Amino acid sequence: MAQPRSFAATYGGRSQSFRHIMKHSFVYCKIALCCRITLLLHYIKMRKQFKRAFIEITNICNLSCGFCVSPLRQKSFMKPKTFETIAAQVKLFTSLISLHVLGEPFMHPQLPEILSICSRQKLDVNLVTNGTLIDKFGPDIFKEKCIKQISFSLHSFEALPEKERPEKLNRLMKFAKTKPSDIIISFRLRGTTESYFIKEISDYILSAFPGKVLTKYKDGLKLQDKVYLNFEVFFKWPGQGGLREKKGCLGLQHHFAVLCSGEIVPCCLDYDGKLSIGNINTAPLADILGSPSALSLKDSIAAKTPIPKFCETCGFIAPGSAKQI
Numbered sequence: 001m002a003q004p005r006s007f008a009a010t011y012g013g014r015s016q017s018f019r020h021i022m023k024h025s026f027v028y029c030k031i032a033l034c035c036r037i038t039l040l041l042h043y044i045k046m047r048k049q050f051k052r053a054f055i056e057i058t059n060i061c062n063l064s065c066g067f068c069v070s071p072l073r074q075k076s077f078m079k080p081k082t083f084e085t086i087a088a089q090v091k092l093f094t095s096l097i098s099l100h101v102l103g104e105p106f107m108h109p110q111l112p113e114i115l116s117i118c119s120r121q122k123l124d125v126n127l128v129t130n131g132t133l134i135d136k137f138g139p140d141i142f143k144e145k146c147i148k149q150i151s152f153s154l155h156s157f158e159a160l161p162e163k164e165r166p167e168k169l170n171r172l173m174k175f176a177k178t179k180p181s182d183i184i185i186s187f188r189l190r191g192t193t194e195s196y197f198i199k200e201i202s203d204y205i206l207s208a209f210p211g212k213v214l215t216k217y218k219d220g221l222k223l224q225d226k227v228y229l230n231f232e233v234f235f236k237w238p239g240q241g242g243l244r245e246k247k248g249c250l251g252l253q254h255h256f257a258v259l260c261s262g263e264i265v266p267c268c269l270d271y272d273g274k275l276s277i278g279n280i281n282t283a284p285l286a287d288i289l290g291s292p293s294a295l296s297l298k299d300s301i302a303a304k305t306p307i308p309k310f311c312e313t314c315g316f317i318a319p320g321s322a323k324q325i
């Protein structure tokens with residue numbers, strides 16, 4: 001008499017292949033889920049409202065360039081704790097920050113701590129610096145994951161005694177050649193190509209990259225992989241440009257800035273907070289940026305309504321703007 005087969009005997013093979021299918025379906029589901037989460041994160045990142053923000057960690061500088069302005073604000077350093085609270089709010093609006101408006105970021109005694117907060121908060125940093133203090137905190141500071149680009153504003157070398165320039169420039173060249181491979185370096189020179197200073201500095205930089213094929217790249221030259229020499233013009237700060245009608249600007253559309261006092265302003269040209277729309281130390285950033293006065297200022301800066309008097313006298317063209325004035 002035929003014995004009833006056990007469940008395992010009857011379904012054993014099928015059960016195994018069922019388990020196999022289930023196991024693989026589970027793996028595929030997991031992969032699909034991961035892909036969806038990655039896409040969603042990418043989408044959220046893409047959807048961030050602003051391309052970049054400036055968080056001024058100090059308004060103190062070690063140099064005094066002829067081109068610069070003198071803010072009326074009190075000199076101060078932003079505390080790392082305050083920075084952390086601000087960064088946590090800013091990252092909801094943008095993924096890219098710079099650590100200046102006025103002032104030199106390397107003057108901040110806790111810059112390493114601030115950069116490590118940026119890495120933790122998964123913010124990308126374009127560190128704009130005059131480059132004269134890059135050795136202040138040692139080489140480990142450049143291992144921070146958040147640092148995507150370092151821009152050396154070389155017009156500031158005009159403020160250095162002439163005999164100090166070669167040594168400082170050599171240091172920056174060496175830095176560019178030995179930097180962590182994923183960091184972009186931009187040597188930024190402001191002025192006209194007829195200027196002796198611009199010729200002197202650009203010749204010096206070009207001679208430090210001999211034998212390289214120089215390719216034209218946007219507003220400058222590519223010196224080697226991820227190292228660029230960019231030329232920019234001097235601009236008139238608000239109040240220095242006379243009454244020139246602007247067609248509009250990208251302040252509060254493309255970027256905004258947080259002064260070290262916590263004031264939220266449309267751009268890095270508003271160094272004294274004349275167009276302040278609120279203070280992040282007393283109100284949430286989302287409320288400030290979404291307030292009726294901020295939205296009305298944004299329209300005004302974009303020239304949808306009469307532009308602010310302050311902007312009428314500003315000669316700066318924000319990166320990414322359509323050609324203006």
Ligand code: SF4
Pocket residue numbers: 061062063064065067068069102103104130153156
């Ligand atoms: S280095 Fe920059 S912040 Fe410092 S004085 Fe020169 S322009 Fe101003």
Ligand code: SF4
Pocket residue numbers: 238246249250251266267268269270301310311312314315316317318
């Ligand atoms: S016009 Fe000048 S001051 Fe006004 S938002 Fe633009 S950059 Fe700032």
